[in-house]
Amino acid sequence: MPWTTATPAPSAADGENELIRRAKARDGAAIRAILQANNRRLFRIARGILRNDSEAEDVVQETYVRALIHLDEFRGQSSLSTWLVRIAINEAMGRMRGQRPALQLDVQRDDKPRAEVIQFPTPSSDPEKSVAQRQIQAVVERAIDELPETFRLVFIARVMEEMSIEQTAELLGLKPETVKTRLHRARSMLRDNVEKEIGPVILDAFPFAGPRCERLTDAVLMRLGIPI
Secondary structure (H helix, E strand, C coil): CCCCCCCCCCCHHHHHHHHHHHHHCCCHHHHHHHHHHHHHHHHHHHHHHHCCHHHHHHHHHHHHHHHHHCHHHCCCCCCHHHHHHHHHHHHHHHHHCCCCCCCCCCCCHHHCCCCCCCCCCCCCCCHHHHHHHHHHHHHHHHHHHCCCHHHHHHHHHHHHCCCCHHHHHHHHCCCHHHHHHHHHHHHHHHHHHHHHHHHHHHHHCCCCCHHHHHHHHHHHHHHCCCCC
16 A cells, blocks of 8 residues: 655644735735734734823734735744734834834825724623723723833733743843843732722722612512512
């Protein structure tokens, strides 16, 4: 029986290369796939620099426009995601410093495609729980915003985006040892910031009001046969 050679399964790099090839041909589905795969990471990185949602969203859109127009310049020396993040960092840093990025495009703003920043909602059927989750999220976001930029970016890349030490070091142009040190310091400062935020309101934990209070009251009255 003759030996057969198994066809190797396509790698992640092969899939990315195919997406890039299609995106260069202005394949809408490929471009959408690239956007949806990178939206959250780019937004978080830009948000970590600018600490402003609308500015960060604008940076994401500009990043995609710049990248797609100059996609032929992508040499594959890093992943497409890393390349996009570097563009986003440059765009965000330029805005923060009141400068325009050095690379200028030959298209008017009105002609630029709009990037889709995909939201990742976590709906809850319990209104009180939803409110509490939003309050906790707000506390954490403010605490992250208070981190100095050098520590904030390392924290976002390593913890929020789950990038490796090596990936974070490459992305931010740091030594791996520096990434470790800054991450340790960022976590320490974040704990302090969160404790500072929640200290004044700690006595309001575990509230029992609103719809939950009404439901319990109605249930007791019903069991006692009292009209509600």
